[in-house]
Amino acid sequence: MSMQSLDIKRRSATTTPAPSQRSAYAGEVAKLIDVSKCIGCKACQTACMEWNDLRDEVGTTTGVYDNPTDLTENSWTVMRFTEYENEESGNLEWLIRKDGCMHCEDPGCLKACPSPGAIVQYANGIVDFHEEACIGCGYCITGCPFNVPRISKKDKKAYKCTLCSDRVAVGQEPACVKTCPTGAIVFGTKENMKEHAAERIADLKERGFKDAGLYDPAGVGGTHVMYVLHHADKPSLYSGLPEAPTISPMVGLWKGVTKPLALAGIALTALAGFFHYTRVGPNEVSEEEEIDAEANALARRDDAGVPPEAQREQEVRS
């Protein structure tokens, strides 16, 4: 949704600077999700539904705690549960990751979007979809390294977590943060969140999680939703969290050099035609050639016994 109170750093399908006079002097924001503190209560999912007026369809149980089983246009965040048998410690670990938009600093969805202003990145780092401008092509899904955006079956627009940009704009934390009963989700400036994460990671290391670390993948310029992971060396343990997400080279090429090069190529092809015409000129048959060939044709028609009137009838029938 449009948030006029926030300034825009990046704007989809726009080649001139976005309205970016003001900047986020307080610093860019980030949500930090400490997976080690999550108890899987799904209060964040409920808070998200409540604040954003979303009600997903009631599904059916699939034998695991994931409910719903995937992100949808009505479920912008989903807890993903993984049972991990840690061979080193012999423990069964329940890894619960709150999935949703990562708010990449270099957003693949925004890069892929063909509609001007349908996706924006605010000065504070939040990546937001403006559904009024969304055309429903799904290129954001193609561009996203985290498989997050979903096209609504109702209105064919793309939806995802807004990081509660409407709340953040008026100085409040996202709804999921406000509701989290264990403090597993916290919100603040990105710098503060990194400091907080460092403390948490030190604590986890003391408790034996030697590979504990922060998930803030550099491949997408860092993210404005970060995780503290007990096994930061193996992010894929957490329901397939990408190890080293980047905007796919295919998308980079498609939305990068291809665009200006192709337009230039098309323009040059048309210009080549124009200049050929004005320099070399058209390839024409002279009137003498026409008269000569026509005389020959008439002679053959005469031989074949085709009278002029019959020819005309032929023409009418054809």
Next chain:
Amino acid sequence: MSSSKARRPTHADFVLDNQGRPAIERYTPNERSNHWITAICFVLLALSGLALFHPALYWLTALFGGGPWTRILHPFIGVVMFVSFLVLVIRFWHHNFLDANDRQWLRQTGDVVNNREERLPPVGRYNAGQKLLFWVLVVSMLCLLLTGLVIWRAYFSHLFPIGIVRLASLLHAFFGFVIVCAIIVHIYAAIWVKGSIKAMTRGTVSYAWARRHHRGWYGEVVERESALARDRAAPRG
């Protein structure tokens, strides 16, 4: 062209053009309609495709009733174009095999672009440039259809892994670029070689046009007309 039976003129022989002058029929009304259905689809697809390809051209979506309508219409028009083009291919593919003369023609690009046709080997119904264009279009149309289905989000994208969708997006843009350039060349050639457009608007070309630009094809026409005259004088069978 010999047959055991006496040949008689058909409606495609000895035709007159729209001004009553003797002419050669190059395209039948059905062939013309087939071509123009494909062409109209192409123009709509190029405009809507470019609108979504580059932000500088997004304003073209206004021609289709806005962004969402452009997104909705483009793939359907694409399917119509493919089917229409397929019929064209069935009609014309056998005229489009390159032979030794065509390879020689391609080596004399300088003479081609400088209108020195008398130096070129005889050209049949189509010259090597037209034949190459035909095959470029065949390949592009097929690739655009296949990649277009993959990126058709409303119906098909969910059936494919994300890597394939990404590759298809890139290839669709690439072949779109190729086909737009190819059609610019096609349209320019029709403007450049005077008398060509009439072949596709009225169906006929003049004898002199055929003799100058398609000497081999002109020879075939003359041979048939002479044979018709001979058969009339001395019927066989």
